[in-house]
Amino acid sequence: MKTVPRFALLSAALLGSAALAQTKQVIGVSIPAADHGWTAGVVYHAGVAKTQLEKMYPNAQIIVKTAKDANEQANQIQDLYTINKISALVILPQESAPLTRPIAALKAKGVFITVVDRGLTDPKAQDAYVAGDNPGFGNVAGRYISKALGAAGGNVVILRGLPTVIDNQRNDAFNAAIKSNAKIKVLDAKFGNWNRDDAFKVMQDYLTRFPKIDAVWASDDDMAAGVLKAIQQAKRSDIRLVLGGAGMKEMVQRLIKGDALITANVTYPPSMIADAMRLTVAHVAGGKPIAASTIIPSVLITKANAAQYYFPNSPF
Amino acid sequence: MSVSDTPLTPPARHSLLARVAALGPLLGLLTLMVVATLLNSDFLSFSNLTNILTRAAFTGIIAVGMTFVIISGGIDLSVGSMAALIAGSMILIMNALVPHLGNGWSTIVVGMVCALVIGGLAGLFHGVIITRGRIEPFIVTLGTLGIFRAVLTYLSQGGSISLDQDVGDHYGPVYYGSLLGVPVPILVFTLVALLGGVILNRTRYGRYVQAIGSNEQVARYAAINVIGVKIATYVLLGLCVGVATLLYVPRLGSASPSTGLLWELEAIAAVIIGGTALKGGHGRIWGTVVGAVLLVTIENVLNLTNIISVYLNAAVQGVVIILVAFFQRGNRR
Numbered sequence: 347m348k349t350v351p352r353f354a355l356l357s358a359a360l361l362g363s364a365a366l367a368q369t370k371q372v373i374g375v376s377i378p379a380a381d382h383g384w385t386a387g388v389v390y391h392a393g394v395a396k397t398q399l400e401k402m403y404p405n406a407q408i409i410v411k412t413a414k415d416a417n418e419q420a421n422q423i424q425d426l427y428t429i430n431k432i433s434a435l436v437i438l439p440q441e442s443a444p445l446t447r448p449i450a451a452l453k454a455k456g457v458f459i460t461v462v463d464r465g466l467t468d469p470k471a472q473d474a475y476v477a478g479d480n481p482g483f484g485n486v487a488g489r490y491i492s493k494a495l496g497a498a499g500g501n502v503v504i505l506r507g508l509p510t511v512i513d514n515q516r517n518d519a520f521n522a523a524i525k526s527n528a529k530i531k532v533l534d535a536k537f538g539n540w541n542r543d544d545a546f547k548v549m550q551d552y553l554t555r556f557p558k559i560d561a562v563w564a565s566d567d568d569m570a571a572g573v574l575k576a577i578q579q580a581k582r583s584d585i586r587l588v589l590g591g592a593g594m595k596e597m598v599q600r601l602i603k604g605d606a607l608i609t610a611n612v613t614y615p616p617s618m619i620a621d622a623m624r625l626t627v628a629h630v631a632g633g634k635p636i637a638a639s640t641i642i643p644s645v646l647i648t649k650a651n652a653a654q655y656y657f658p659n660s661p662f
Numbered sequence: 663m664s665v666s667d668t669p670l671t672p673p674a675r676h677s678l679l680a681r682v683a684a685l686g687p688l689l690g691l692l693t694l695m696v697v698a699t700l701l702n703s704d705f706l707s708f709s710n711l712t713n714i715l716t717r718a719a720f721t722g723i724i725a726v727g728m729t730f731v732i733i734s735g736g737i738d739l740s741v742g743s744m745a746a747l748i749a750g751s752m753i754l755i756m757n758a759l760v761p762h763l764g765n766g767w768s769t770i771v772v773g774m775v776c777a778l779v780i781g782g783l784a785g786l787f788h789g790v791i792i793t794r795g796r797i798e799p800f801i802v803t804l805g806t807l808g809i810f811r812a813v814l815t816y817l818s819q820g821g822s823i824s825l826d827q828d829v830g831d832h833y834g835p836v837y838y839g840s841l842l843g844v845p846v847p848i849l850v851f852t853l854v855a856l857l858g859g860v861i862l863n864r865t866r867y868g869r870y871v872q873a874i875g876s877n878e879q880v881a882r883y884a885a886i887n888v889i890g891v892k893i894a895t896y897v898l899l900g901l902c903v904g905v906a907t908l909l910y911v912p913r914l915g916s917a918s919p920s921t922g923l924l925w926e927l928e929a930i931a932a933v934i935i936g937g938t939a940l941k942g943g944h945g946r947i948w949g950t951v952v953g954a955v956l957l958v959t960i961e962n963v964l965n966l967t968n969i970i971s972v973y974l975n976a977a978v979q980g981v982v983i984i985l986v987a988f989f990q991r992g993n994r995r
Binding site: 379380381382383385386387389390506509534535536537541542543546547548550551552554555568571572575579580596660661662 | 702704707709710713717815818819820821822824838913914916918919920921923961962965966968972973975
């Protein structure tokens with residue numbers, strides 16, 4: 347209980363208000379509902395982190411809420427403040443623009459705000475920012491494909507996600523990275539919408555259109571799953587590698603087993619929500635300082651380090 | 663009591679113009695195919711054409727069932743979510759059966775029967791609520807659209823439900839296999855379409871469906887069991903969704919919350935492009951089949967070329983859909 351007066355002092359100094367000094371720190375976590383693999387991973391890791399952190403910090407209570415859209419999320423954080431009296435909020439916004447104002451309003455009332463992954467349109471609305479590295483995600487993938495194809499180069503096809511800022515950042519960084527290998531030719535880049543079925547169709551059409559493809563940057567593991575099926579169906583043997591991304595457990599498992607086409611993966615870990623929660627709780631309940639911005643790098647998973655990125659219990 | 667001589671169906675139009683208009687979707691498809699061939703000669707390759715028809719099979723089979731529902735004056739917005747839920751439940755059931763029945767055909771057949779039963783029951787539920795409960799089909803199926811997908815998301819915890827690998831290997835041929843060089847999904851699609859055409863045009867039930875859509879009140883006075891016929895259209899559609907799912911599951915061996923997203927719109931679009939009136943009364947199965955193939959072809963053509971910005975794909979699809987509808991507008995009044 348030693349930390350309580352310390353926190354009171356801290357919040358008084360930090361927020362100019364001592365009203366938040368309570369015996370129990372309530373931390374709200376607001377995340378998108380599990381609607382596809384990656385967000386399902388976010389929900390899973392948030393749940394695991396809640397259990398761990400509440401054990402580590404007996405003076406902290408963590409409430410995890412999921413929302414299906416920006417509107418619902420804005421209502422939820424309002425309720426977290428008025429009903430649960432949270433002193434800190436860890437939020438992965440569904441959408442940046444519509445949530446910036448509600449989050450700023452909460453900060454003005456003295457709630458410590460940690461924003462995760464999707465940045466707000468006004469960074470002043472947050473105290474801390476924890477995010478994955480989207481340009482890094484494209485860069486690591488581009489460098490791996492350049493190196494894997496070697497001096498001879500080859501033909502590459504790209505499956506993009508949905509037309510969003512995230513996808514543009516990844517794609518631009520990928521294209522910049524493969525420029526280092528002049529012999530690589532990008533045949534086309536089409537949207538697979540981060541979806542297995544759509545990726546399957548786009549890949550079928552790529553296979554019809556291009557007689558020789560050396561590598562596929564599927565840019566996501568769900569899409570890679572569809573790509574692999576299309577290649578298998580067309581019985582094509584010219585493709586040497588398929589690079590997905592995000593570290594889905596089925597793909598990491600293939601890596602461990604030594605799949606011929608899946609030789610690497612690039613992380614964009616849904617566990618970043620757990621990192622953000624750890625940093626925030628350590629700050630408000632443990633008094634540890636927190637950096638204004640924490641970028642979780644995208645790293646290359648290969649057979650050598652795959653075991654440490656394999657979470658068999660996660661739905662993703 | 664015969665209804666064949668009651669003026670329930672619209673009079674046949676024999677003018678040349680109307681006949682050409684009736685061929686609207688077919689002409690649209692042929693034009694699109696010519697354009698596609700000019701853009702990329704691989705379009706007409708056997709493997710590409712089978713790819714197109716195989717993909718069209720999913721929404722096409724659903725659209726055949728949807729044709730009945732729409733002709734009778736109803737609508738079903740839930741079919742995409744229903745397909746996802748059936749796929750998820752079917753996979754869970756088969757996975758659970760592996761320790762008891764092994765990973766062979768007995769497990770798969772039980773899974774298939776379950777898929778059809780779930781589809782049929784979902785259709786029965788829709789039909790009963792809509793007719794007995796007297797709630798607009800739009801509202802009922804809008805509700806179940808949310809319910810079905812939410813249940814699947816719950817079952818999968820937002821991730822994906824994957825089929826046992828060995829069962830998947832046995833089941834694979836149902837999608838990837840072929841008979842006399844024709845892929846199984848295309849054969850099933852053809853069979854469903856032929857059956858649908860026979861039921862709609864050659865049976866008393868088919869005439870009742872058209873009569874009800876044309877004028878429900880008159881059909882009631884003609885002693886047609888309106889409630890029974892309507893319920894049956896939803897059950898028929900549910901079974902079609904079940905059949906489509908049987909073909910879908912072996913493709914990727916998994917179901918996730920994004921499975922079957924927007925299939926309802928594709929199926930409805932195929933029916934309308936095919937010349938069935940959205941307000942009910944009359945329609946045709948062959949038109950629906952052409953409509954389903956046309957929709958998939960647009961997507962395929964866009965993937966085979968890169969002359970149009972990828973951001974505009976949906977716009978091209980929209981333009982083609984509206985154009986086809988425009989050229990056959992004389993057919994629907």
